[in-house]
Amino acid sequence: MAHRIEVALKESVRDARGERIKREIEHFLHLAVDEVRTIDVYTVDAALTPEELQQAAAGPFSDPVIQEWSIERPLAAGFDFAVEVGFRPGVTDNVGRTAREAVEYLTGRPFVSGEGVYYSVQYLLKGAFEVADVEQIATGLLCNTLIQRYSVLSAADFMAKRGFAPTVPKVLAEAKAEVREIDLNVSDGELLRISKEGVLALTLEEMRIIQAHYRDTQVVAERATVGLGANPTDVELECLAQTWSEHCKHKIFSGTVQYEDEEGNKQEIKSLFKSFIQRTTRDVRAKLGDKDFCLSVFKDNAGVIKFNDQQSLVFKVETHNSPSALDPYGGALTGIVGVNRDPFGTGQGAKLIFNTDVFCFADPFYEKALPARLLHPRRIYEGVVEGVEHGGNKSGIPTVNGSLVFDERFAGKPLVFCGTAGIMPSEINGQPSHEKSIKPGDLIVMTGGRIGKDGIHGATFSSEELNENSPVTAVQIGDPITQKRMFDFLIRARDKALYRFITDNGAGGLSSSVGEMAGECGGCRMDLAKAPLKYPGLNPWEIIISEAQERMSLAVPPERIDEFLTMAKRFGVEATVLGEFTDNGVFHILYDDRTVAWLPMAFMHEGLPPLQLPAKWEPPRHxxxxxxxxGDYSGDLxxxxxxxxxxSKESVVRRYDHEVQGGSVVKPFSGVANDGPSDAAVVRPILESFEGVVTAHGICPRYSDIDTYHMTANAIDEALRNYVAVGGSLDLVAGLDNFCWCDPVLSEKTPDGPYKMAQLVRSNQALYDICMAYNLPLISGKDSMKNDFYDGSTKISIPPTLLFSVIGKIEDARKAxxxxxxxxxxxxxxxxxxxxxxxxxxxxxxxxxxxxxxxxxxxxxxxxxxxxxxxxxxxxxxxxxxxxxxxxxxxxxxxxxxxxxxxxxxxxxxxxxxxxxxxxxxxxxxxxxxxxxxxxxxxxxxxxxxxxxxxxxxxxxxxxxxxxxxxxxxxxxxxxxxxxxxxxxxxxxxxxxxxx
Amino acid sequence: MKKIRAIVITGNGTNCETEAAHACRLGGFDEAVIAHIAEILSGEVRLDDFHFLNLTGGFLDGDDLGSAKAQANRLKHAGVAGTGEKLVEQFTRFIGAGKLILGVCNGFQLMVKMGMLPGFDGDFLTQRTTLTFNDCGRFQDRWVYLKTDAASPSVFTTGIEQGIYLPMRHGEGKFLCDSPATLERIEREHLAVLKYSGPDYEAATMEFPLNPNGAQNAIAGLCDPTGRLMGLMPHPEAFVHYTQHPRWTREELPEEGDGLKLYRNAAEYVRKNLV
Missing domain, CATH: 3.90.650.10 (PurM-like C-terminal domain)
Structure with missing residues (x-):
């Protein structure tokens, strides 16, 4: 049975958390509040003796100096309304997990399957409230109903019911492992319905390509040999949808654009990515000749450049916009811990040395009406800032550079850019650290967190505009400590050469990480029944596409596997062998020895023809x-x-640890009172040396209203001039481009697609022109192309935004x-x-x-x-x-x-x-x-x-x-x-x- | 000459191990070993082989049950593989051998919550004080002036006349005692080594942001009556060279940062008394 342990601050102790909630209710909801106090609630659903419960309550759960505790008895007193907020079933509960581990240490006995500890917070509100006010406080401030549940009791009801009953948000699902087959011999209308209702985000043309594949008699014959019929399984369809999603495949950047400029000149551009981004790097590198410092560009999770003869730098910037719109805290937290895995999973793995954050929001003081489902910009601001704060600070990575950018249109979708840089020895175990390979026969190993229903359809969902029906499961909550433990282990495993290849599990989950790894050697065979689950009841398709966080996928040579697994266990990190890599050209997935997906690698990765995209540039006139x-401009100034x-963004920046690791040289603030806005950051990643890494960025979406060519040119210039200002060297500096665009594909809901597409073309043209002139190779980047809100009547599209980040070097940081x-x-x-x-x-x-x-x-x-x-x-x-x-x-x-x-x-x-x-x-x-x-x-x-x-x-x-x-x-x-x-x-x- | 050895424990969310080890080396230790807690629990690394233990900054277990609570619980209850002893016994033996422990930030929180500080009457396992949420309700990264108590027994602050300037970076740094008697004894025995003050290091202050968390009596650092165990919220390992100072581009500063003195003192003490 479940036990409730409550922990409250002693009456004499100030409740800083409660005071903050009080301030927010007053500022944000304009309601008068006398007092808010808070109580931590641990619901322990485990077979513990009364003595063990008391030891837990008095030991790890409470602090005897400032807190008191109770078991099965409410502590609340002197309030008008009580609101209790906890997580919904299956949502990552970090405090609950730590509480469970603490109890296990205490009793010396591991929990059995199905047992758990769940955390919730009770808010005690004092004031003259109506029930409706309390509902508003609960849903408007205390609880995000997407991921959390809440209950409200008035003081009278609380007394009558003797407080809240224990709630156990356990996922109750039968252990099943269904694989459905989907009949694609249907009408076009039906194909589209299958795509839409399954959140596959596949277009009719893409569905038809899949249909044709399964009609191919050779495919049918080969499938029969592994016991599969002529219809795709749900696992196959979901894998294709992930692999082919805009998020993973970058269909717009690889599409064929018919561009027409303002004078009617026409041009066909085959892949903006190849024609501009890759070409920029290729041409800049050629121009640099023997001064070229790029080591690995575009092919890995992050770009790699030389820092000196012994060390290489790794850098990646990502966005996490759609999840942050739905759950600002969880979405942004996942954004930062997610991008941490990119440099960590680059080459043989890098030590992380700094984070950068850029957030684009609407005015936090916004007072107009907003469409349903859109959170108020102030809530997004608070949630995102706190999510990235927790993710970055807890991971021990200094946040050294960033910006807040405001525009009303970011109410439709906030932009949350998170970047992470790393450093690695240029050679590890005698091999260049930026290279890695997989041999057939290497084992597929997954490490870190377990798989749950969190983050299912994240990749496909973020490839669509935000609307009222956006799925709850697309949201994940990061767990920086599980990830930190995994990194502590993996960096040591790296130095012992215990694995051959590492990559992160991000969008698309295993389908994407193992799918890409299989591309390295030409195939894989993986059994999903071996994957560790958070709770039973996941179908194979859910296991393979889940974006549950804190996981890395590795290729481990069979002769190193025992040592790898033993070491993982010692470091408290879960590691599981899921199968092996092959060279038979097939992405072969089993569940308990039964084939559930059999996809030729060539079809999976090259089966998609390029999108055809019209683009027409007509310069706007304002x-x-x-x-x-x-006579006097002092007031304007x-x-x-x-x-x-x-x-000044000091109230935000001070919440981010910008000095951990001890290498900060130019901090976010400069000057006599430590409060002037620095242009760029300088850090010393190696404390014994004075060589510094310099990072800066440029972003100016306002100029997009005039011309995205110049928006881009100015963003790049701003990044470089910030970098130069603090002393960054022009001999070793590289760029990263992050495009956040509104949907530029012509369709019924986007009649101005050709204009938005032309904006994208012009931005790319500038990217090439300016980077060539500045000798800036692009080493990595990302695009997020569907930053719109549309609920059928209101459409809000963000201004086209390019974040340009630079990373480079200052020979002697003492000259900054x-x-x-x-x-x-x-x-x-x-x-x-x-x-x-x-x-x-x-x-x-x-x-x-x-x-x-x-x-x-x-x-x-x-x-x-x-x-x-x-x-x-x-x-x-x-x-x-x-x-x-x-x-x-x-x-x-x-x-x-x-x-x-x-x-x-x-x-x-x-x-x-x-x-x-x-x-x-x-x-x-x-x-x-x-x-x-x-x-x-x-x-x-x-x-x-x-x-x-x-x-x-x-x-x-x-x-x-x-x-x-x-x-x-x-x-x-x-x-x-x-x-x-x-x-x-x-x-x-x-x-x-x-x-x- | 015999080697003097420092150990820095990491794992489960500790973040400042690299710079803490660097500070130990700069301060004069021949060796500074970064040991993962897993390596200590497995018996590969023993505290007995070291003279100076660093419990440093980070977010042990995410501060999920309150800062450092889960690690305090782990250290008290976890056993060391193949020895039949609990890890906590290695700690008490280390203290009993007259060795040094410095807890910084999360490490200070851990020492306080295990009861290692203030360590009245040789009792290092009873919690009498705590570090809890800053009054401002937020994590803060800012630099603070710390006035030293010249009469303190702390071996770490020997020779620091007025005070030191260090960065603090925490959300839970407000120092509180379980009773007025505890606070009174801390003050009487000069165990409150460091207090938040103004730039002149004259008087302790409760004023934000000079005192960034609202700590009782502005206490930022605490030692035990022997002076060999000390904890502080600000980060001495993060100011060992002038380039780490927020105003180094505008002030004439000595090569060494204020924080290094603590490590130099530790090394000197170990050399004189423990080898």
């Missing part, structure tokens, strides 16, 4: 706003500093430069020219306009200037450097000044101008977002040396750092156009998100 001429895209001004008297330089380029700027956004004059990147000049600047950094001639981006010169100057604690005075007449003089005005000089510019300060005694190195480039001394804490900018006519105290500017910058 109203061109008149730039306001006024303060408003810009407080804008969501510019303001931060963005805070250092001392009065230093000369202020602006590197680069400014133009009439307010289109898509934050300044226009403040005025409610978009405009048309998007910043244009002049790569030739910029690259030469970046090189010269880097030389100045190497010679220690730069006191501070800050990149100019959102909000332009005025914002950058304000940030550098208040971060350093000294004022700045400058004259706009000294700023170098490019283009038409008609557009030159104080406002454009202050707020234009012209690309490739840096604001630099230099000690006067180094002036000559600095100017010598920079000579031949566009740069100008425009002012000086001053002792008085004031930003003073003189306009073109000689009068002050900005004069503001640093304290007041900093306050404007800090206050917007301070309380979130």
């Amino acid at each position: 109203a061109e706003p008149a730039v306001e001429v006024k 303060a408003a810009l500093l407080g804008a969501l895209n510019i303001c 430069v931060t963005m805070d001004v250092k001392r009065p008297g230093d000369i202020v330089y602006l590197l680069g020219k400014t133009g009439d380029e307010l289109g898509g700027s934050e300044y226009f956004a403040l005025k409610g306009a978009i405009g048309n004059k998007v910043p244009l990147v002049d790569t030739g000049r910029a690259y030469r200037r970046y090189q010269a600047y880097h030389q100045a950094v190497t010679q220690r001639l730069v006191a501070s450097c800050h990149d100019l981006s959102d909000g332009g010169l005025a914002v950058a100057a304000a940030e550098s000044a208040f971060a350093g604690g000294y004022g700045m005075s400058m004259e706009l007449s000294r700023v170098l101008w490019k283009g038409d003089m008609a557009g030159k005005s104080d406002a454009t000089l202050l707020f234009s977002e012209s690309a490739s510019r840096h604001l630099v300060t230099v000690h006067p005694e180094q002036r000559e040396e600095f100017e010598n190195i920079m000579s031949g480039n566009c740069f100008a001394a425009i002012g000086v750092v001053t002792p008085e804490p004031v930003l003073a900018i003189v306009g073109l006519n000689g009068a002050a156009v900005v004069r503001a105290g640093l304290a007041e500017l900093k306050e404007a910058w800090q206050k917007t998100l301070r309380e979130l």
Whole structure:
């Protein structure tokens, strides 16, 4: 029977969790609350003696200094309503799992099958609430009904019922292992129904290809030899749907595009991926010649470059948008621990050295109505921030760089980019670490977590727009500790050469990981009945596509398997042999020796013809706003500093451990009060050395409203200029592209597909052009192509967004430069020219306009200037450097000044101008977002040396750092156009998100 | 000369083992071994072979039952394979042999919850204090000024005159005692080695963010009456070189970071007293 153990804080102890809930109810639901207190509830469904229950309650479950406990007796008192929230059956319950292990240590007796501990939280609310208010608090704040259940009791009912009854959210399912056959000899309408109702996300054409395959007489004959009929099994159909999903197959990036530009020129592009992304890398590498530093690109879970002769760097950035829209906490947590597995599963396996996060949300203060099923942006913000916080911090990986980007359209789907870098010795056991192979006869081994129904159809689901019927099972919750244990074991197994190949289990589960591995050697034979399950009752098709987290798949040579399994056991990691790799050309799946799937590898991986995608570019025209001429722009500057895209994100960033592992050199914050916004991160992954890794990123979706070509060009330039600002070397720097697009495929629900597709083409064109000019090979990336919400009436499509991340090197981290001004008297330089380029700027956004004059990147000049600047950094001639981006010169100057604690005075007449003089005005000089510019300060005694190195480039001394804490900018006519105290500017910058 | 040896225990969510071992080496230990808890429970690695034990930062078992609770339970109940002894016996033997233990962050939480600190009257297994959720309700990563108690018996802080500046990175760092008597005894015996303070290291402070968690009497670090066992919430291993300081690009700083002193003191003590 199930026992309830309750643990409450003693009355004298402050309940920080309850206080936070109280604040959120007040801020978010606008309800008055007197008090919120919380109680932890452990439902122990196991055969324990009364003494053992007491030992558990008094021992691991409670803290005698601050808590009290009870068994089978409620502790709650002095409340008006009680709400208890626990997980639904089958949802990952990390606290429950740890509690169970603690009881096992205590009793020295493992739980038997079916026994478990389940965790829930009781919230005790005090205040004048109606029942409806409490329901709103429960569903609006305390509980995500997709994954959690809740019950509410008023104080009177609580007394009458003596509290909540124990609830055991055990998955109750019969042990069955059904395999269905699906008759595909049906009409087109029926084919589509099969796809839709099965969440297969296969198009009619794809269903017809499958139909044709099963009609092939040779296929039928071969199937008969393994005891299969002419119809596909559900296992086969599900495997094909995973393998062919947009998420896994990138059908849009590999499709054939018919592109027509604004002048009617037509062009056929066979695969954007090959034509632009792969070609970029190939051409840049050719250009670099013997200075090429790429080791493994596009073919593994993450890209690999050289760091030095002994070490290689690994980097990958992923998105986890759709799950984060449904369950922000679980979705985002899974996003970060999921991307951790990419570098870990690259080559022979890498040690993880840092994370990066970029989130795109709608305004957290959004006040308009939202379509059903969409969570409020504030809840998404809170959940995502917390999910990534827990995933990153608990994994012991510093989060060193990131952004928050806001646009109303991200209400349709938030974007959650998570990146992870790793480092590995360039050779492991005498082999290049970035290479790996599989030999026929190697064993298929799965390690880590068990398989459940969590994350079924994740890959196919994220290949569709979000709608009211999006499946609950698509959501997973990560478990960083199980994963950390697995990594601790696997990195040691790596060094003992106990496996030959490693990859992660992500989207598509085993069907995808083992499917891809089988491609290495030409086949596999795997028995799903051997897979460890969280609970009985999973059908074979569910086992093979489940995206249950914290799993890696490996190829282990038979002669190493005993040592591998023994070591796994010692480290408390589950490892299971599921079958073996073969070279017979077949993806052969069994369940208890019975064949349940028999798929020729060639059909699985190459059976799909390319999509045909129309694309037509018609440049949009927006109203061109008149730039306001006024005598004082101090107010505009303060408003810009407080804008969501510019303001301080410190309340979020401080929640992320950015210093664990001890290598941080340039932290997210710089300056006299540790609160200025750094441009990029520098870390030392090897503590005995001063070689640093530099990472930065660029993202500017607002420019997509004008032209995605320039959006992309600016994003790449922003990433590189951030990287350059802190001292990153141009000789060793690589890029990663993450495309997040709205559905660009022409269909009934996407009549503007050709325009969106053209936006994608133009973005790719810029990717090639800019990366070629900047010698930036692309080493990895990802695309997420269906970021829309559609409920039949309302459609919200995100603005096309490219996140461009860079990773590279600084030879000596002790020469890194931060963005805070250092001392009065230093000369202020602006590197680069400014133009009439307010289109898509934050300044226009403040005025409610978009405009048309998007910043244009002049790569030739910029690259030469970046090189010269880097030389100045190497010679220690730069006191501070800050990149100019959102909000332009005025914002950058304000940030550098208040971060350093000294004022700045400058004259706009000294700023170098490019283009038409008609557009030159104080406002454009202050707020234009012209690309490739840096604001630099230099000690006067180094002036000559600095100017010598920079000579031949566009740069100008425009002012000086001053002792008085004031930003003073003189306009073109000689009068002050900005004069503001640093304290007041900093306050404007800090206050917007301070309380979130 | 005989080698002095440090051990850093890792596994089940410990995260700071690499930099802790690095700090031990920089501080003067001849060897700093990172041992996975599985290697200790299997009997491959024995605490007896070391002089200085590091219980360092991380999220043991995800802090799922409260920080370090599950590991405290594991250490108390788990047996060491092939020896017939419980792991906790290795710990008490280690302490009894006059050796040193430093608990940082999650390691401090573990020491407190096992009862190793404050370790009144030679009792290292009774919990009298705790570390719980920060008053601000959030995990925080920020740097803090820590005023040292010059009269403290701690061997780790010998020679630190005013205070040290270190990063803290935790969600559960608010120090609390089970009774006013415990707190009073901690203060009387100068066991509260480090207290959150302002940049001048003059007075302890309860003001956020200088005191980032609301700890009782601003206590950030605690030692036992022998001074050989110490725990602290901030991370000394994360400030052993000037480039780790948040303002190193604008301040003239010595090569060595403030945190290194603790490891130097530990090494010196071991060399003088234990070999």
